[in-house]
Amino acid sequence: MSNQNLRQDLIQEIKSKIKKESTQSKVFDLLSDQQWHCRSCEGKMIASEQYAGGGGIQGLQRGTQNRPGLVIETKKLNCQQCNKITNWDRWTGEIKESNTAANIPTTLKKRIFEIYSYTDVIEQRKRPAHELVIDHRFPMERWGNAEEKHQVTMSEEAIRKKFQLLKKDSSGNHNLLKSRSCERCIDTGKRGTPLGIRFWYAGDEDWTSPHQRGVEAEQGCIGCGWYDFEAWRNALNDKIANLKLND
Incomplete structure (x- = not known):
């Protein structure tokens, strides 16, 4: 042929x-x-x-x-x-090889929503499930292969390490904003700036990991607000508090 x-x-x-x-x-x-x-x-x-x-x-x-x-x-x-x-x-x-996300079983979805009290991490508003997106902290654009099947018995610690909740309602889709930021990071090597704020709780704007994809690449995401918005906000608040103390 x-x-x-x-x-x-x-x-x-x-x-x-x-x-x-x-x-x-x-x-x-x-x-x-x-x-x-x-x-x-x-x-x-x-x-x-x-x-x-x-x-x-x-x-x-x-x-x-x-x-x-x-x-x-x-x-x-x-x-x-x-x-x-x-x-x-x-x-x-x-x-x-496909790097698609595995389906999250309904039982596990409910546990994730409950662990986070149905509250989106950015606006900190309690929302109905249809206005929330279960976001993988580590963006799938960098996975390198398909995600393994989720276990419904996943521990709370594992859930908090892997997922966060973002909003998706008529006024905006934070998951889409994150995706666009991650795409720019891959294209330019410059990490994200949520809400236009140039702050990273570890590292700086430059992607420094030698790995672009695969499990090793996740280390390069640590410090970016899109990867862990709660850690980012807490670190930013601590920095502001320290600046006030030193005035």
């Missing part, structure tokens, strides 16, 4: 595992030619809000429980249509 036929077989196999007419399906259709495509003009024609995120490129890169991830390159190029330097994306034609 020729390489062209193998490529078409792979494309059809991937398409069969993506929901038809979804944003992700349209993004894959665009990138399946393995050519460079401008995110600003071509991407916006598909879905300006979801093209780069979990519903588009990011989701294709992660894969799912039954579909491998795609190796997608991104770089900045001059776009003659946009008349500016923009982000361009290209599927290399290669696949990789």
Whole structure:
């Protein structure tokens, strides 16, 4: 069988595992030619809000429980249509191991909500479950492989180490803000600044871990407010209190 036929077989196999007419399906259709495509003009024609995120490129890169991830390159190029330097994306034609999140069993979800008293960590407001997102502290963009199945008997200590609660309501989605910050960190090596505050409770703005993905990379997240907002806030309050004492 020729390489062209193998490529078409792979494309059809991937398409069969993506929901038809979804944003992700349209993004894959665009990138399946393995050519460079401008995110600003071509991407916006598909879905300006979801093209780069979990519903588009990011989701294709992660894969799912039954579909491998795609190796997608991104770089900045001059776009003659946009008349500016923009982000361009290209599927290399290669696949990789999925790094998707495992489903959290309903029983475990309820325990997580109860441990955190149904309270989002940033605004510290008690909310109904549908306005909360169970956030993995360590962003899946850096996992490197699929998450193992969650045990419903997970200890409270393990839950607090792994998860935090973020809000998702009509006025905003903090989980989405975190995802965008983590994407910028991966692209630029500059860590996040929640609420625009340039403070890190360990380290500074620079990503210093020699590892970009995998379990070893989690060390590079420690100190960023998006990784542990409660620790970040407590450290910031302590710093302010110490400054007042030294006035």
